[in-house]
Amino acid sequence: MKLPTPEYHALLSPSSAARWINCPASVRLTKDIPSATSQYAEAGRVAHAIAELKARKKFVEPMGARTFNSRLKKLKSDPNYAPEMDRYTDTYLDVLTEHAMSYQSKPLTALEVPVPIGIFTGETKPDGSAATGTADCIQIGGNVLWVTDYKNGSGHPVSAEDNPQMKLYALGALYSYSIFYADVIKTVKMTIVQPALNSVADWKTTPEELEVWARDVVKPAAESARTGGCEPNPGGWCESHFCPLKNTCRARAEKYLALEAFGKALPAGDPAATTPTLSDDEVGDVLTRAKGLASWVKQLEDYALQACLAGKDIPGWKAVEGRSTRSFADPDTAYETLITNGYPREIIYDQVPKSLSQLEKLLGKKTFADLLGSQVVKPAGRPALAAASDKRPPYNPAQAAFGTTN
Known part of the structure; x- marks a missing residue:
C-alpha cells in the first residue's frame, strides 16, 4: 500500500491552526523556509497508513485476509515502522468501532478525507481551488457528524476541547457533506486518539458555534496572515506547533x-x-x-x-566532542567469556521483575485487571505547580492525607 504523500500543503493548514490563528505573522515570516521532515513525522506517516488500512478493511472496502496481510506486510517493511504501531492502530480502530456502534444505524464512514479549509481561510491551491486539509476519519449518521484524528506522538496529550485543528476539519466536513445532509446535522463530535499516551480526548459542539468561530476568529486571522499587517505574537503555539522560526x-x-x-x-x-x-x-x-x-x-x-x-560562527561557542559511554562490542560474547572463566551466572545477570505497566502490556488490560486489579493502589500524586489556567482542581492536602484525589 502506497503511503499518502500530499501534493500540496496549505500554508494555513489545520495542523498549524493554533499557531497561525494566534500568530498570523508567522505565516509571512516562514513561508520561504523549506519544510523539513523528521523520523517522528515519518513514523507518524507509516502509523497513519496502517491505521487507514485497518479502518478501510472494517468500514469501507471488502478485503480478504490475503490482500490485507500483503498490504500490511508492505507497510511493516518500511524502515520507520515500529512494532508498537500494531497496538496503537488497534486502539484507534477500537475507538472508531465504538463510535460506529453508538449510532442507531450504520453511519457513513470516510477515511483520509480532503476537506476544503480554504472556504474559511481564503487560501487557494495553485489550480485556483480551495486549499484542503485531510481528516483521518469522518463518520455521519442521524444528526451527528463525528471527526476522529489519530496522533502517533508521545510528547504530551492533545486536548480535543476547542482544538482549532479539529474544528477546521469539522467545518470542512460540514461544507463537503452539506449537499447530502444540509440542515440535518445538529451535533458535531470530535475525538483525538493518542494511543502512545493512553489518551482518547473528546469534545462536542454545534454547526452554529463552529460557523461563529469561523467568522469571528478564523477569517480575521487568515486575512492578517495573507496581508502581513501584524506583528509576531510568541506563545505556547511556537513550540507545540513547530514554528520553523521558533x-x-x-x-x-x-x-x-x-x-x-x-x-x-x-x-x-x-x-x-x-x-x-x-x-x-x-x-x-x-x-x-x-x-x-x-x-x-x-x-x-x-x-x-x-x-x-555546519561551519557557521556563533560567537562565544563551539562544537566539541561530548562525553562518551563505554560498551561491549558484543555483550553476549563478553558475558560468555566470564562464564567460561568460572564466574557464576548469578553474579553476572540481575533478575529484575517487570514493572506494573510492563505487566499490563504483557497480559493485556482485561487479564491484568482480572488477576491483579485488586492489588493495585494509586496514592495521591505529589503536589506540583501549574498555571492557573490548568484544568486540574487545586491540590487538596486533606484529601491527599487520606490517599484520594478529586
Missing part, C-alpha cells in the same frame, strides 16, 4: 529577555523597589514571564550546535 524569532527572544528589565520599571519611591525580597505578586509575575524560558534556551543551544557543525 529558534531565531526576535519577538520570542524579546519576550524572555524582558525578564532582565524586571523591577527596573517600578516608579521611583515605590516601596517594592527597595525591599530585599519579592512579594507573592512579583513571584507570580516572574513565573508567568519565564514560562517556557528553559525550553527556549535549550532550543537555542540545539540551533547553535547545528550552526557550528
Whole structure:
C-alpha cells in the first residue's frame, strides 16, 4: 500500500491552526523556509497508513485476509515502522468501532478525507481551488457528524476541547457533506486518539458555534496572515506547533529577555523597589514571564550546535566532542567469556521483575485487571505547580492525607 504523500500543503493548514490563528505573522515570516521532515513525522506517516488500512478493511472496502496481510506486510517493511504501531492502530480502530456502534444505524464512514479549509481561510491551491486539509476519519449518521484524528506522538496529550485543528476539519466536513445532509446535522463530535499516551480526548459542539468561530476568529486571522499587517505574537503555539522560526524569532527572544528589565520599571519611591525580597505578586509575575524560558534556551543551544557543525560562527561557542559511554562490542560474547572463566551466572545477570505497566502490556488490560486489579493502589500524586489556567482542581492536602484525589 502506497503511503499518502500530499501534493500540496496549505500554508494555513489545520495542523498549524493554533499557531497561525494566534500568530498570523508567522505565516509571512516562514513561508520561504523549506519544510523539513523528521523520523517522528515519518513514523507518524507509516502509523497513519496502517491505521487507514485497518479502518478501510472494517468500514469501507471488502478485503480478504490475503490482500490485507500483503498490504500490511508492505507497510511493516518500511524502515520507520515500529512494532508498537500494531497496538496503537488497534486502539484507534477500537475507538472508531465504538463510535460506529453508538449510532442507531450504520453511519457513513470516510477515511483520509480532503476537506476544503480554504472556504474559511481564503487560501487557494495553485489550480485556483480551495486549499484542503485531510481528516483521518469522518463518520455521519442521524444528526451527528463525528471527526476522529489519530496522533502517533508521545510528547504530551492533545486536548480535543476547542482544538482549532479539529474544528477546521469539522467545518470542512460540514461544507463537503452539506449537499447530502444540509440542515440535518445538529451535533458535531470530535475525538483525538493518542494511543502512545493512553489518551482518547473528546469534545462536542454545534454547526452554529463552529460557523461563529469561523467568522469571528478564523477569517480575521487568515486575512492578517495573507496581508502581513501584524506583528509576531510568541506563545505556547511556537513550540507545540513547530514554528520553523521558533529558534531565531526576535519577538520570542524579546519576550524572555524582558525578564532582565524586571523591577527596573517600578516608579521611583515605590516601596517594592527597595525591599530585599519579592512579594507573592512579583513571584507570580516572574513565573508567568519565564514560562517556557528553559525550553527556549535549550532550543537555542540545539540551533547553535547545528550552526557550528555546519561551519557557521556563533560567537562565544563551539562544537566539541561530548562525553562518551563505554560498551561491549558484543555483550553476549563478553558475558560468555566470564562464564567460561568460572564466574557464576548469578553474579553476572540481575533478575529484575517487570514493572506494573510492563505487566499490563504483557497480559493485556482485561487479564491484568482480572488477576491483579485488586492489588493495585494509586496514592495521591505529589503536589506540583501549574498555571492557573490548568484544568486540574487545586491540590487538596486533606484529601491527599487520606490517599484520594478529586
